[in-house]
Amino acid sequence: MDFAKIKKDFPIFRQARLKKPLVYFDSAATSHKPQSVIDAVVDFYSKTNANTHRAAYELAEQATGKFETVRSLIADWLHIASPDSVIFTKGTTEGINLVAAAWGRNMLKRGDTILLTELEHHANLIPWQLLSREKNLKLEFIPIDDQGRLNLTHLPKLLRGVKLVAFNHVSNALGTINPVQTIVRAARKAGARVLVDGAQAVPHLPVDIGRIDPDFYVFSSHKMLGPSGVGVLYVKPERFEEMTPYQGGGAMISEVHWRHATYQPAPLKFEAGTQPMAQVVGMGAAIEYLQSLGMRQVELHEKQLIRHAYKVFSAIPEVTIYGPKPVDRLGVLTFTVADIHAHDLATLFDEYGICLRAGHHCTQPLHRTLGVTATARFSFYVYNTLKEIDFAAETLKKIIKQWHSPTATS
Amino acid sequence: MALAYSHIVMRHSRQPVNQGRLVKASRKFQGENISCGDQVTLFVKLDSKKKITDVGWEGEGCAISQASTSIFSEMIKGKTLAQAQKITGETLMKKMDTQLSPARVKCATLPVHTLKEATD
Numbered sequence: 001m002d003f004a005k006i007k008k009d010f011p012i013f014r015q016a017r018l019k020k021p022l023v024y025f026d027s028a029a030t031s032h033k034p035q036s037v038i039d040a041v042v043d044f045y046s047k048t049n050a051n052t053h054r055a056a057y058e059l060a061e062q063a064t065g066k067f068e069t070v071r072s073l074i075a076d077w078l079h080i081a082s083p084d085s086v087i088f089t090k091g092t093t094e095g096i097n098l099v100a101a102a103w104g105r106n107m108l109k110r111g112d113t114i115l116l117t118e119l120e121h122h123a124n125l126i127p128w129q130l131l132s133r134e135k136n137l138k139l140e141f142i143p144i145d146d147q148g149r150l151n152l153t154h155l156p157k158l159l160r161g162v163k164l165v166a167f168n169h170v171s172n173a174l175g176t177i178n179p180v181q182t183i184v185r186a187a188r189k190a191g192a193r194v195l196v197d198g199a200q201a202v203p204h205l206p207v208d209i210g211r212i213d214p215d216f217y218v219f220s221s222h223k224m225l226g227p228s229g230v231g232v233l234y235v236k237p238e239r240f241e242e243m244t245p246y247q248g249g250g251a252m253i254s255e256v257h258w259r260h261a262t263y264q265p266a267p268l269k270f271e272a273g274t275q276p277m278a279q280v281v282g283m284g285a286a287i288e289y290l291q292s293l294g295m296r297q298v299e300l301h302e303k304q305l306i307r308h309a310y311k312v313f314s315a316i317p318e319v320t321i322y323g324p325k326p327v328d329r330l331g332v333l334t335f336t337v338a339d340i341h342a343h344d345l346a347t348l349f350d351e352y353g354i355c356l357r358a359g360h361h362c363t364q365p366l367h368r369t370l371g372v373t374a375t376a377r378f379s380f381y382v383y384n385t386l387k388e389i390d391f392a393a394e395t396l397k398k399i400i401k402q403w404h405s406p407t408a409t410s
Numbered sequence: 411m412a413l414a415y416s417h418i419v420m421r422h423s424r425q426p427v428n429q430g431r432l433v434k435a436s437r438k439f440q441g442e443n444i445s446c447g448d449q450v451t452l453f454v455k456l457d458s459k460k461k462i463t464d465v466g467w468e469g470e471g472c473a474i475s476q477a478s479t480s481i482f483s484e485m486i487k488g489k490t491l492a493q494a495q496k497i498t499g500e501t502l503m504k505k506m507d508t509q510l511s512p513a514r515v516k517c518a519t520l521p522v523h524t525l526k527e528a529t530d
Contacts, residue, residue: 196452341472343446347414347514371472373447 006383009034013383020353023388026042027333028172028200028379029357030222040285044278052277053251053268067277070284077287079210080234088275091231092199093123095218098233098270099195100127101193102243104164110136110148112163115192117142117150118369119171124197126278130168133149142167144369148174148323152182168202173363173377174323175332180212199223201351204302204330206295215239227279227287228348240266247272288291298382302331305380305389309333312393318400322370331380340403342374348399354392414474414514416507422477427484431465441524443516448475450524454485459491474510481505481509482521495526
């Protein structure tokens with residue numbers, strides 16, 4: 001696969017209004033969309049638009065068919081035994097909230113412990129804080145080592161009495177790739193259920209949910225070249241009987257009376273109301289695009305980018321990099337620059353057409369652990385190149401020089 | 411360099427004025443941009459007519475928020491507290507000679523909001 005040519009598939013990089021080439025290093029926040037994804041969305045509205053799972057006319061059947069094909073595609077792609085385990089959500093955040101509300105509220109009791117990690121995104125922290133307030137649960141955290149990797153030395157002890165372990169597969173803030181298999185196995189041995197937040201994993205490396213065998217696995221479409229507003233929650237079949245409905249409404253019911261109702265089996269039971277149909281179809285096109293690249297190739301490409309970025313930015317004396325060595329991380333480079341605040345860096349890089357994130361990246365407690373209030377973050381994806389990384393490094397050297405030069409201003 | 415970082419912003423960023431805590435402050439005002447972590451504490455000394463006779467400040471954050479606080483501290487000295495609280499973000503940014511994206515306007519206006527809203 002020639003990753004150098006990928007940019008041409010993404011219309012955002014070809015806009016006439018761009019004064020300089022767009023160097024987009026914020027894919028951990030959201031990714032850009034290839035033409036095929038945009039076309040799939042437009043195509044759905046132009047040719048197949050009708051509400052799914054409701055009407056008996058042909059157009060609605062076509063819409064339902066397109067929608068359900070994506071469910072099967074996701075199951076095949078991630079090695080999930082049955083498409084019925086695939087629930088569509090608004091995204092990773094809703095997936096976690098769904099598990100907290102439909103499973104956690106039903107199955108967790110006063111005094112139970114949920115084990116999280118110090119790497120968690122707010123999306124995998126706040127839903128558990130809310131539930132723990134409501135049900136009087138305890139929250140514990142797997143600590144990180146000085147390289148931002150999970151310290152699993154005391155995992156068996158930490159797992160004692162734990163009912164649920166919820167952690168990210170890959171850290172959005174540091175790019176750390178967590179030993180998902182090891183944690184799932186240990187959790188299972190301790191009798192705990194497991195939720196894996198795969199928002200930063202599914203877009204970037206081959207994921208085999210069948211092999212990982214978690215109880216719940218969540219991710220978003222918009223971070224993997226697909227449309228925003230849709231995501232996936234995988235549920236292990238055995239967990240369904242432990243879950244009450246999340247939202248009530250159309251499509252999730254079987255028989256409705258004034259004072260009671262029966263529900264559809266999963267997955268429809270958890271998909272109340274009209275679904276983001278065009279977005280689901282667009283997500284299907286995103287998966288096909290990623291399949292055409294090959295997820296192993298995507299991972300190798302990002303590994304190459306992060307190795308290079310780590311090397312060239314480590315060589316700049318003013319730069320401090322946070323998180324693990326390239327071998328343990330995906331395409332995320334989190335750093336600070338001496339005497340230049342991360343927010344100033346973001347503004348200064350923007351002048352050169354380079355987009356990066358500055359702040360706490362939805363991980364305030366982690367930043368407190370790291371001892372910094374704000375960091376700058378580059379996050380890479382399929383359309384990024386080694387050349388762009390070199391350009392960013394040269395740009396940073398220029399920025400540092402100008403910042404310290406007594407005469408340099410606008 | 412970016413239009414955000416004007417001569418005056420860079421000057422105050424490198425050599426801030428009135429920086430430091432006022433030991434005998436009459437009032438102390440604390441402000442923070444929760445989303446980005448910028449913090450500012452303003453100390454003012456008032457005379458019997460509520461006129462600001464001395465200003466001090468402490469802060470942590472980006473160059474824009476720290477320079478804007480330094481510039482703001484110069485602007486409010488000699489005014490009454492009520493007059494100082496009437497200074498708008500636009501006035502301050504005009505003084506700063508800066509062009510900021512909407513996301514960063516809140517960095518510049520932090521001291522303005524601090525003096526208006528957060529009181530000890």
